[in-house]
Amino acid sequence: MSAVIPATLIAGDGIGPEIVDATLAALDALGAPFEWERQVAGLAGVQQAGDPLPAATLESIRRTRLALKGPLETPSGGGYRSSNVRLREEFQLYANLRPARTIVPGGRFDNIDLVVVRENLEGLYIGHEHYVPIDGDPHAVAMATGINTRQGSRRLLEFAFETAVATGRKKVTIVHKANIMKALTGIFLETGLELYERNYKGKFELDTVIIDACAMKLVLNPWQFDMLVTTNLFGDILSDLVAGLVGGLGMAPGANIGAGAAIFEAVHGSAPDITGKGIANPTALLLAAALMLDHVQLPALATRLRKAIDDTLNIDKVRTGDLGGSAGTAAFTQALVSRIANG
Ligand code: NAI
Secondary structure, eight states: OOOOEEEEEEOOSTTHHHHHHHHHHHHHHHTOOEEEEEEOOHHHHHHHHSSSSOHHHHHHHHHHSEEEEOOOOOOSSSSSOOHHHHHHHHTTOOEEEEEEEOOSSSSSSOSOEEEEEEEOSSEEEEEEEEEEEETTEEEEEEEEEEEOOHHHHHHHHHHHHHHHHHTTOSEEEEEEOTTTSTTTTHHHHHHHHHHIIIIIBTTBEEEEEEHHHHHHHHHHOGGGOSEEEEOHHHHHHHHHHHHHHTTOGGGOEEEEEOSSOEEEEESSOOOGGGTTTTOOOOHHHHHHHHHHHHHTTOHHHHHHHHHHHHHHHHTSOOOBGGGTOOBOHHHHHHHHHHHHHHO
16 A cells, blocks of 8 residues: 555535545545545635635645645635635646546547646736726726746646656647737747747647637537647636536546646536535546546556546446436445445
């Protein structure tokens, strides 16, 4: 058995605690050696510690450098700043890795196996925004500044290219809008092309595409892509689009990776509309846990977990409502745990 691996656990808001419980049951059944430090953030952080990102949570992640996180609620418009964005900034989690793979066949698109790598810290998400009041209208004009740096682009592109090599991806596509935002997204494109020529030529094919054309091509023929690498806002949108190709947000995991820590989560939010109903699909967080197992160099456990998820969904045909099934979270988890125990 592997040595114990300390890791921070944030159950999160809404359906967070429900899908985290399901994921812990699966990890326990696998014998995954995580030793959890339970912490709070988001709305639970405000309610229990008076802060959406309490100091104890930050200290824990600083110590463990590893976290599994349920979704955190962020108020739209006003209120506190997103704890997710703050976590990314605090630990310089510059790379967001979002794989999308068809698990349940028979949807609109079969055999999808795509990875989106999104720059996580720069671009239009840096939060430099303000309104200009005119003639008594406090919101007459809204302004935002985007910043992309050579260094920030390079480290993200390097992460993507290294991941492509390590995981045997055949083609990487840089997604940009350098025809219009010539500087802001041009720097990303230029840096990617240079880096490829210098260090990666021949290791995989490199292609480039403009974001709007990319969105259309993904819907018409997603199989023409393998790995997409892009800036923050485009990556946010494309990764949800790609999640939609494989059955929706309930199936999409994400890893936020940086020099100082790695945080694993589902791409979806806290789903307040189904909270407490016992019907949430825990698959996205389970797949995030599989990414976490890969990250801590336990690929055999990750493979067992992914296979058990596939078998539960496709052989046992135990599925939650979002996938057209009738199982609740608990019944799905029970079936999955049996698969792991007998696998
Ligand atoms: P959402 O992803 O929570 O929900 C969108 C729709 O998908 C809802 O109908 C929901 O019921 C459904 N859904 C999501 N996850 C599901 C699952 N596992 N099983 C079955 N159905 C599922 O997005 P929404 O409603 O826009 O956001 C709610 C809250 O979550 C907001 O406060 C938002 O800021 C936060 N959020 C947090 C994220 C994070 O922590 N990484 C990511 C996205 C949103």
